[in-house]
Amino acid sequence: MSAQTLIEIAEVTKRYPGGHEALSNISLTIASGEMVFLTGHSGAGKSTLLKLIAAIERPTSGHIIVNGQNVGRMRRPALPFFRRNIGLIFQDHKLLYDRTVFDNVLMPLHIQGVIGHDAARRVRAALDKVGLLNKERARPITLSGGEQQRLCIARAIVSRPALVLADEPTANLDDAYARDIMDMFRAFNEVGVTLIISTHDQALIHRYGGRKVTLAYGKLVS
Amino acid sequence: MKAWLAHHLHSLKIAVETFRAAPVATLFTVLVIGVAVSLPAGLYVLLANLERAAGGVKPQAEVTVFFKEVDEARARTLAASLRKRAEVAAVQFVSKTDGIKRLEVAGLAEVAAGLPENPLPHTLVLTTKDTTPAALEALAAQLKTHPDIERVLVDSEWIKRLAALMQLGRDLVGMLIVVLGVALAAITANTIRLQIYAKNDEIEVARLIGATDRFIRRPFLYFGGIQGLAGGLAGWLLVLAGGLLLEASVAQVAAAYGSQFHLAGLSLQETTLLLLFSTALGWLGAYFAVGRALRQND
Numbered sequence: 001m002s003a004q005t006l007i008e009i010a011e012v013t014k015r016y017p018g019g020h021e022a023l024s025n026i027s028l029t030i031a032s033g034e035m036v037f038l039t040g041h042s043g044a045g046k047s048t049l050l051k052l053i054a055a056i057e058r059p060t061s062g063h064i065i066v067n068g069q070n071v072g073r074m075r076r077p078a079l080p081f082f083r084r085n086i087g088l089i090f091q092d093h094k095l096l097y098d099r100t101v102f103d104n105v106l107m108p109l110h111i112q113g114v115i116g117h118d119a120a121r122r123v124r125a126a127l128d129k130v131g132l133l134n135k136e137r138a139r140p141i142t143l144s145g146g147e148q149q150r151l152c153i154a155r156a157i158v159s160r161p162a163l164v165l166a167d168e169p170t171a172n173l174d175d176a177y178a179r180d181i182m183d184m185f186r187a188f189n190e191v192g193v194t195l196i197i198s199t200h201d202q203a204l205i206h207r208y209g210g211r212k213v214t215l216a217y218g219k220l221v222s
Numbered sequence: 223m224k225a226w227l228a229h230h231l232h233s234l235k236i237a238v239e240t241f242r243a244a245p246v247a248t249l250f251t252v253l254v255i256g257v258a259v260s261l262p263a264g265l266y267v268l269l270a271n272l273e274r275a276a277g278g279v280k281p282q283a284e285v286t287v288f289f290k291e292v293d294e295a296r297a298r299t300l301a302a303s304l305r306k307r308a309e310v311a312a313v314q315f316v317s318k319t320d321g322i323k324r325l326e327v328a329g330l331a332e333v334a335a336g337l338p339e340n341p342l343p344h345t346l347v348l349t350t351k352d353t354t355p356a357a358l359e360a361l362a363a364q365l366k367t368h369p370d371i372e373r374v375l376v377d378s379e380w381i382k383r384l385a386a387l388m389q390l391g392r393d394l395v396g397m398l399i400v401v402l403g404v405a406l407a408a409i410t411a412n413t414i415r416l417q418i419y420a421k422n423d424e425i426e427v428a429r430l431i432g433a434t435d436r437f438i439r440r441p442f443l444y445f446g447g448i449q450g451l452a453g454g455l456a457g458w459l460l461v462l463a464g465g466l467l468l469e470a471s472v473a474q475v476a477a478a479y480g481s482q483f484h485l486a487g488l489s490l491q492e493t494t495l496l497l498l499f500s501t502a503l504g505w506l507g508a509y510f511a512v513g514r515a516l517r518q519n520d
Contacts, residue, residue, distance in 0.1 A: 080435075096424055
C-alpha cells in the first residue's frame with residue numbers, strides 16, 4: 001500500500017456493560033483517500049466500529065489511531081477538536097427541526113468560529129453540492145426522507161473534513177435516492193475525501209465497487 | 223476575536239429567545255427569585271432604618287440621680303461640680319419644686335395638690351459624652367458612693383437590649399443571605415435542567431460535530447445570569463414597594479414621637495451589590511446544572 005495510513009485499528013474489542021461483545025479483536029487499516037464499504041447483518045458491529053473511530057465510544061481493549069492520534073486514549077477536552085475533522089452522517093439524520101435548512105448546515109461552522117459572509121458562502125456551496133440550495137429557508141421537517149439525508153450530508157461536509165463516516169446513509173431510501181447519495185459520495189472521494197460507509201445493501205456495493213469490509217457477529221470476515 | 227464576540231452575542235440571543243419562548247414560566251421563576259432576594263434585602267433595609275432611628279435617640283441615654291434630704295444649694299453645688307467633669311455631656315438640675323410643676327404639667331395637678339407636702343427629692347439628669355452602657359455604668363457606680371445621693375438609675379438597659387436585638391437582626395440577615403442564596407442557585411439550576419431536557423437533541427448534535435463544553439454551556443450561563451439579574455431587580459422592586467407602602471405610616475409614628483424620621487431604601491451601592499450577587503448566583507446555578515448534564519451525557 002503506497003498511500004498514507006489514515007486509520008489504524010489494532011486488536012480492538014468493544015464490550016458493553018452487561019457483557020455483550022459488539023466487536024471482537026478487530027484489526028484493520030484504512031489509507032487516506034480510500035472509499036470503504038462496511039457491511040454485515042444488523043448487529044454485526046458496523047455502527048459500533050464507526051462510533052469507535054469517531055471517538056463517540058471507547059474501545060474496551062486494543063487501540064485505534066486516526067490521523068496519528070490515539071482515539072481511545074484521547075482526553076475529553078481534545079475530543080471536540082478531533083471531531084471537527086470528521087464528517088458524521090447518521091441513519092436518523094439527527095437534524096434540528098427548530099431551525100432552517102441553512103442554519104442546520106451553519107452549525108458546524110458556527111461551532112468552529114466561522115461567521116459572516118464566509119460562513120454563508122460555504123453553507124450555500126455545501127447545499128448546492130447536495131442539491132438543496134433552493135430550500136435553504138425551509139424547515140427540515142418539510143423535506144422528504146432523501147432530502148433530509150442530503151441535508152445531513154451537507155452538514156457533514158460543510159467544514160471540509162478529510163474523513164467522512166456514514167452509518168447506513170441509504171437504509172430508508174428508495175433506489176433512486178440511494179443512487180443519488182452514492183453518486184455524491186463518489187464525487188467527494190474523487191476530490192480526496194476518505195469515506196467509510198456502512199450498509200447492508202449488497203447491490204449498491206456491487207455497483208460502486210471500492211473496498212469491502214465485512215463484519216459478522218463482531219468479527220472481521222473479509 | 224470577532225468570532226468570539228459573535229458567539230457571545232449569539233449565546234445572548236439564544237438566552238433571550240428562551241425567555242420569550244416561555245414568558246409566563248419565566249415570569250414566575252423571576253418572581254420566586256425576587257421574593258427570595260427581597261427577604262434578606264428587606265430585613266437589611268429594616269435593620270438599617272432601625273439603627274438610624276436608634277442612633278437619633280442614643281444621646282438621650284441618661285443617668286438619673288436622686289438626692290437624699292439635702293437643701294437645694296448643696297445639691298446645685300454637686301450638679302455644678304459634675305458639669306465640669308470631662309466625661310459628662312450635660313447636667314440638668316430638677317429641684318423639688320420643679321418636679322411638682324412637671325407633674326402638674328403632665329396632667330397630674332390633682333394628685334400633686336392632694337399631697338400634704340412635696341415628696342419629691344432634688345434630681346439630676348446626666349448625659350455622658352460616651353453613650354455606651356459601660357460608660358454610663360461607670361459614672362453611675364461613682365455617683366452611688368456619694369453621701370448625699372440616695373439612688374442612681376442607669377437608663378442603659380434598653381440600649382443593651384437594642385444592641386443585642388440589632389446583632390440578632392444582622393445575624394439573621396447573614397443567615398438569610400446564605401440560605402436564600404443557595405435557594406436562588408437551586409431555582410436557577412432547576413429551570414436550566416428543564417431547558418437541557420428540552421434541548422437534548424441540540425446538545426447531542428452539537429457535541430457530535432465538535433462543540434466544546436464551553437460552547438454548549440454559554441447560552442445557559444447567559445440565561446441563568448439574566449434570570450438572576452431579573453430576579454434581583456424584582457426583589458429590589460419588592461423592597462422599594464414595601465418601603466413606599468410603609469412610608470406613610472412610619473411618618474405618622476415618627477410625627478407622634480415628634481421626629482422627622484423618614485425611611486431610607488437601598489443605596490446605589492447596595493443595589494448594585496444586590497444585583498451583582500443575584501446575577502452571579504444565577505450564573506453559578508446554571509454552571510452546575512449544565513456541568514452535571516454534560517458529564518451524564520458522556
